[in-house]
Structures are given as C-alpha cells and as structure tokens.
Amino acid sequence: MKAWRVHAFGPPDSMAFEDVADPPLDSGEVRIAVAACAVNFPDAMLVAGTFQITPALPFTPGFVVAGVVAESRDPAVPVGTRVASTLNGYSGGYSTHSVTAGSRCATLSDHTPATDAAALGLTYQTCWIGLHRRARLQPGEWLLVHAGAGGIGSAAIQLGAAAGARVIATAGGRDKVELCRTLGAEVAIDYTTADFAGQVNEITAGHGADVILDSVGGDVLHRSTKCVAFEGRILVVGFSSGQPFPLRANHMLVKNYTVAGLYWGTYISARPDALVSAQQEIDSLYQDKRIAPVVSDCRPLTDAPAAMKSVSSRATVGRVLLIP
Ligand SMILES: NC(=O)c1ccc[n+]([C@@H]2O[C@H](COP(=O)([O-])OP(=O)(O)OC[C@H]3O[C@@H](n4cnc5c(N)ncnc54)[C@H](OP(=O)(O)O)[C@@H]3O)[C@@H](O)[C@H]2O)c1
Missing domain, CATH: 3.40.50.720 (NAD(P)-binding Rossmann-like Domain)
Structure with missing residues (x-):
C-alpha cells in the first residue's frame, strides 16, 4: 500500500509518500481500502509534534476514513462491506489502506457517499x-x-x-x-x-x-x-x-x-458507547436530510501536504478530503 509517513516532526512538506508493507491483521481487525479520508485541523499539529498527544515515529496521520473492507478478521464486518471508521489520528488515514477494529466501523447505507461519511466523522x-x-x-x-x-x-x-x-x-x-x-x-x-x-x-x-x-x-x-x-x-x-x-x-x-x-479523543477509550450512540443520531439526521456535511474540496491523496496547509491557514470551509 501507499501511505504518507512522518519520520520526524516538522511541517506538512516533511512527510514522505511511501510504499509500506501491509500490516498483518489481529483478530477483530479489518483492512479498509480507503475511498476518502478527512483532513482535520489537528493533523498538521500531530505532524509538527505540537498536538496534545505525541505519536511514536514513524506514523501516518488521519482521523477518519470511509471505504470498502478489503480483508477482515471480524465476522461481523465481512469483505466488501462499505464502512466509515474513526481512527486515533496517527495510525493510518492518509493511506490507500487503513487497519482498524471492526467494532470501530459503521456500515454505510447504499445512499451514503464515502465523501459524506468521511466528513461526518470526528x-x-x-x-x-x-x-x-x-x-x-x-x-x-x-x-x-x-x-x-x-x-x-x-x-x-x-x-x-x-x-x-x-x-x-x-x-x-x-x-x-x-x-x-x-x-x-x-x-x-x-x-x-x-x-x-x-x-x-x-x-x-x-x-x-x-x-x-x-x-x-x-x-x-x-x-x-x-x-x-x-x-x-x-x-x-x-x-x-x-x-x-x-x-x-x-x-x-x-x-x-x-x-x-x-x-x-478521550471518548474513544473512556466512553466509546457515547460515540456509537452519537454516530447513530448523526446517521439518522443525515438519512432524514436534516444535516449534510459541507465537503468543499476533494483532493488526490498525493496532495496531502498542500491540503493540510490550506486547512491550517484559515483558507477552507467545511471539510477537505483526500481521495486515494
Ligand atoms: N475538542 C475536540 O475533540 C476537537 C475535535 C475536532 C477539532 N477540534 C479543534 O477545533 C478547532 C477547529 O477545528 P476545525 O476542524 O473546525 O478547523 P477548520 O475547519 O480549519 O476551521 C477553523 C476555523 O477557525 C477560525 N480561525 C480563527 N483564527 C484562526 C487562526 N489564527 N488560524 C486558523 N483558523 C482560525 C477560521 O474561521 P474564520 O475565518 O471564520 O475565523 C477557521 O476556518 C481546532 O483547534 C481543532 O483542533 C477539537
């Protein structure tokens, strides 16, 4: 797979777009072929090493992805399922493939584009x-x-x-x-x-x-x-x-x-159930067309450093996405 990697903290341009070996799946995990990944404001801070959490190097940024399950060790989320998943922000959204727990995946309806799903996350x-x-x-x-x-x-x-x-x-x-x-x-x-x-x-x-x-x-x-x-x-x-x-x-x-x-971020470990029920309410409002995320820009994954810089510089509205 291809992924943006941070080997040393610095500006977005210091990231490298590399071939990375597919990490093996643990029981309960799935591999998502990413269709869209959100660029969030803290991404640039994580890469700079100035966010409230400092990931171990090297890492791949990205908090929210949507795509299709390409490999599964969770029977509840079989290969081919369209899903969205929030990640911890440093384990692989800016990538062609992301590994996450099946329990962190929300199944998407046929009517939900991956772009909306990625923008509706965090x-x-x-x-x-x-x-x-x-x-x-x-x-x-x-x-x-x-x-x-x-x-x-x-x-x-x-x-x-x-x-x-x-x-x-x-x-x-x-x-x-x-x-x-x-x-x-x-x-x-x-x-x-x-x-x-x-x-x-x-x-x-x-x-x-x-x-x-x-x-x-x-x-x-x-x-x-x-x-x-x-x-x-x-x-x-x-x-x-x-x-x-x-x-x-x-x-x-x-x-x-x-x-x-x-x-x-604390809710992931402290109250994951609160995030699940929040997402259910959000999905219901979205399906009823009472909310609709503002997706202002979809850029190729290769443009990640420029996308991060525009989000940090007050130049964007709504959510900017990366498309592998
Ligand atoms: N607590 C959490 O769990 C959590 C979750 C997600 C995000 N956040 C935080 O929430 C903040 C906003 O995130 P976001 O996703 O909404 O970001 P965003 O889409 O980039 O929007 C940030 C907005 O802040 C305003 N702003 C005011 N002063 C700014 C400055 N000096 N530089 C850049 N922007 C400035 C700008 O709007 P105007 O031009 O209209 O002023 C800008 O569009 C970030 O600090 C992020 O880390 C926290």
Missing part, C-alpha cells in the same frame, strides 16, 4: 457530544457557534438547528458569514469587523447565549464570557487561533455560567 461526533451530552442544549435556547464555516462550526450550526436551538454564528468574512446562514444560522456575524458579544446581547434582548461552542480560543473565548446567559454553558472545543485563554473562576461564579472542556 467533527459531527464532537459537536453532538458537546451540544447534547455536555451542554444539554434545549429546543428554543440560543446557541452561539464560533468559526461557523469551519469543519467544527458548520457541524455545530447544523446539529444545533436540528435540535431546535436558535443559532447565532460568527465567521471571518462575507462569504463565510453567508455560508453560516445557509447552514441554518438565524443570525451570522462577521467577528473580524464587529463586536459579536455586543450583538449577541442585543439580538437576545439581554439574555445572552445559553450555549456557546468555541473552537477558536483566545480573545474569542474571552469575549464569549461577556455574552453568556445566566446558567449558560461554554464548550471549549479548540484553539484554532493558537491562543488558549485563562478563564477567571470568579467571573464564572458571579455570572453563574459553566465552562466544559471537550476532547473527542
């Missing part, structure tokens, strides 16, 4: 767990989603609207703001030119946002504390700005809001 699971399990989002509540045109943001807008929330989104630039509206945001704000906190307070008649999903961090997270509702919940999902922000516990106390950290 980001939608993260947002579903965040909105429903952690923040207990209720119909009619105000949901504020930052960077609403991104992979996480676009998933959060759709899932929030599907849950009956009133969605306000922020994004950088007119085109991204417009995309947020088409995804289901009632109001979308260009937060690079306007004070979103003031606008959220005005739009909600002083109530504020009941749930805020933030994947940007830095000043965006700081200003979110200025427009969170009484008993509101702020979900800290990521730091695409590159700047974490030290939140003040006394401010949380006085304003009666909750801050919840959310990391999808």
Whole structure:
C-alpha cells in the first residue's frame, strides 16, 4: 500500500509518500481500502509534534476514513462491506489502506457517499457530544457557534438547528458569514469587523447565549464570557487561533455560567458507547436530510501536504478530503 509517513516532526512538506508493507491483521481487525479520508485541523499539529498527544515515529496521520473492507478478521464486518471508521489520528488515514477494529466501523447505507461519511466523522461526533451530552442544549435556547464555516462550526450550526436551538454564528468574512446562514444560522456575524458579544446581547434582548461552542480560543473565548446567559454553558472545543485563554473562576461564579472542556479523543477509550450512540443520531439526521456535511474540496491523496496547509491557514470551509 501507499501511505504518507512522518519520520520526524516538522511541517506538512516533511512527510514522505511511501510504499509500506501491509500490516498483518489481529483478530477483530479489518483492512479498509480507503475511498476518502478527512483532513482535520489537528493533523498538521500531530505532524509538527505540537498536538496534545505525541505519536511514536514513524506514523501516518488521519482521523477518519470511509471505504470498502478489503480483508477482515471480524465476522461481523465481512469483505466488501462499505464502512466509515474513526481512527486515533496517527495510525493510518492518509493511506490507500487503513487497519482498524471492526467494532470501530459503521456500515454505510447504499445512499451514503464515502465523501459524506468521511466528513461526518470526528467533527459531527464532537459537536453532538458537546451540544447534547455536555451542554444539554434545549429546543428554543440560543446557541452561539464560533468559526461557523469551519469543519467544527458548520457541524455545530447544523446539529444545533436540528435540535431546535436558535443559532447565532460568527465567521471571518462575507462569504463565510453567508455560508453560516445557509447552514441554518438565524443570525451570522462577521467577528473580524464587529463586536459579536455586543450583538449577541442585543439580538437576545439581554439574555445572552445559553450555549456557546468555541473552537477558536483566545480573545474569542474571552469575549464569549461577556455574552453568556445566566446558567449558560461554554464548550471549549479548540484553539484554532493558537491562543488558549485563562478563564477567571470568579467571573464564572458571579455570572453563574459553566465552562466544559471537550476532547473527542478521550471518548474513544473512556466512553466509546457515547460515540456509537452519537454516530447513530448523526446517521439518522443525515438519512432524514436534516444535516449534510459541507465537503468543499476533494483532493488526490498525493496532495496531502498542500491540503493540510490550506486547512491550517484559515483558507477552507467545511471539510477537505483526500481521495486515494
Ligand atoms: N475538542 C475536540 O475533540 C476537537 C475535535 C475536532 C477539532 N477540534 C479543534 O477545533 C478547532 C477547529 O477545528 P476545525 O476542524 O473546525 O478547523 P477548520 O475547519 O480549519 O476551521 C477553523 C476555523 O477557525 C477560525 N480561525 C480563527 N483564527 C484562526 C487562526 N489564527 N488560524 C486558523 N483558523 C482560525 C477560521 O474561521 P474564520 O475565518 O471564520 O475565523 C477557521 O476556518 C481546532 O483547534 C481543532 O483542533 C477539537
């Protein structure tokens, strides 16, 4: 098989596209002939060695793949089954073939393209767990989603609207703001030119946002504390700005809001059942056409370094995929 390999931490261009021997399957594992692999924001950080987990070298990046089972040691997932699987991020998505546990595979319906399946993985699971399990989002509540045109943001807008929330989104630039509206945001704000906190307070008649999903961090997270509702919940999902922000516990106390950290990766080992049930809910919403992932770019697998760089540089919307 062919795979992108990281032999030393560095920029995306330091990866090598190599012939790699097919690893043998353990009992319960399957080999997927990859049809689509998602490029996620943390991929470049994993390759650089700056992500919160540091994989052993060499490794192949990639968190989500969809394709066809080419070899199986799991009787429940026979050869020929169309599947999607989330991976741990460093064991082989950027590849023509990926090995994963059969129990981690979701069977795809005939109507689900591999591209949609790859785009629906990690980001939608993260947002579903965040909105429903952690923040207990209720119909009619105000949901504020930052960077609403991104992979996480676009998933959060759709899932929030599907849950009956009133969605306000922020994004950088007119085109991204417009995309947020088409995804289901009632109001979308260009937060690079306007004070979103003031606008959220005005739009909600002083109530504020009941749930805020933030994947940007830095000043965006700081200003979110200025427009969170009484008993509101702020979900800290990521730091695409590159700047974490030290939140003040006394401010949380006085304003009666909750801050919840959310990391999808821990659910793989701590609560895999929560991921399975989240995926079932996501599949059902997708089959009912109430959500549809934004796949903005499908590139050949050989373009992986360029694809990673464009995702890191704020230049993309929705999800970018690699096609072997
Ligand atoms: N906690 C978890 O389990 C989990 C799961 C998945 C992802 N994440 C994290 O969530 C964050 C977003 O992921 P994603 O998939 O949505 O990424 P993405 O599709 O690349 O979107 C990120 C967006 O963040 C905004 N942004 C603001 N400042 C930025 C900067 N300095 N550089 C780059 N982007 C900037 C940009 O939108 P605007 O131009 O509109 O500002 C950009 O489009 C990442 O930090 C990622 O690691 C966390």
